[in-house]
Amino acid sequence: MNKKILIVAAHPDDEVLGCFGTVARLIKEGYEAYTLILGEGKTSRDEKRVVENKKDEINILNNEIRKANDIIGIKKVFLEIFPDNRFDSVDLLDIIKAISKVKDEIKPDIIFTHYEKDLNIDHQITYKAVITATRPVEKESVKEIYSFEILSSTEWNYPLSFSPDIFFDISNTIDLKISAMKEYNSELCQYPHPRSLEGIELNAKYWGMRVGKKVVEAFKCVRAIK
Structure with missing residues (x-):
C-alpha cells in the first residue's frame, strides 16, 4: 500500500511555499498526497472580518x-474557513477537530506542516x-511529522531559530513548485519580496548550497517513528 501524505497549511499558498517541491517528488515516487488548508486567506486586511464582503476574492x-x-497531483484538497490571521480568536479545540476529521478520513503516514516559531500566529x-x-498513541497512523518554513514569516521572526535537519533534493520538481506558485496570482509578490518566484528559487538554492545540492527544501523533523 502506498504511503499517504497530508499537508496541513494555515493559508492558501503556504502548501506551495512550504513543501510542494518535496511532495511533488514523493508523488512521482508513488506516494498519495492530500492538502488541508485551514484559513480562508482574505479578511485579515479589513478592520472587521466580514466574509460576505470578500466572497468574490475568496472564490478566486x-x-x-x-x-x-x-x-x-494532489489527490484532494480540504478547505476550512477559519479567520485569516485570527486563529487566536478561535477555540484551539475547533482547529484540532478540523485536522482530526481529515486525518481520520485519509489516515496519513506523513504530515508536513508549519514551523512552531514562525512570526505568523496562524x-x-x-x-x-x-x-x-x-x-x-498506539493506533495513530501518523508516524512522521516535518515542519517547513514559509518565506516572509519564518525568516522574519527574531531571534531566528529555524534549524532544519532534513533536506529533500528537488532538482527534478522545482519547476512544478514554481508552476504551482504561478497559479496563486492573487498572492504573489514582486522580487525582492521573499514570496516571489525569484525568492522561492533563491531560497531553494541557498539551502541546496548548504548541503551540496543545487536546489532543496529544508525541514525540521518533529517526529519520526521507524
Whole structure:
C-alpha cells in the first residue's frame, strides 16, 4: 500500500511555499498526497472580518488553490474557513477537530506542516493543533511529522531559530513548485519580496548550497517513528 501524505497549511499558498517541491517528488515516487488548508486567506486586511464582503476574492483564491494543487497531483484538497490571521480568536479545540476529521478520513503516514516559531500566529497555532491531533498513541497512523518554513514569516521572526535537519533534493520538481506558485496570482509578490518566484528559487538554492545540492527544501523533523 502506498504511503499517504497530508499537508496541513494555515493559508492558501503556504502548501506551495512550504513543501510542494518535496511532495511533488514523493508523488512521482508513488506516494498519495492530500492538502488541508485551514484559513480562508482574505479578511485579515479589513478592520472587521466580514466574509460576505470578500466572497468574490475568496472564490478566486479557491480556484487558484485547486489549480495549484492539481499541478503536482494532489489527490484532494480540504478547505476550512477559519479567520485569516485570527486563529487566536478561535477555540484551539475547533482547529484540532478540523485536522482530526481529515486525518481520520485519509489516515496519513506523513504530515508536513508549519514551523512552531514562525512570526505568523496562524502558523504557530496550526503547528500546535497538528501536534495535538496526532498524539503518538498506539493506533495513530501518523508516524512522521516535518515542519517547513514559509518565506516572509519564518525568516522574519527574531531571534531566528529555524534549524532544519532534513533536506529533500528537488532538482527534478522545482519547476512544478514554481508552476504551482504561478497559479496563486492573487498572492504573489514582486522580487525582492521573499514570496516571489525569484525568492522561492533563491531560497531553494541557498539551502541546496548548504548541503551540496543545487536546489532543496529544508525541514525540521518533529517526529519520526521507524
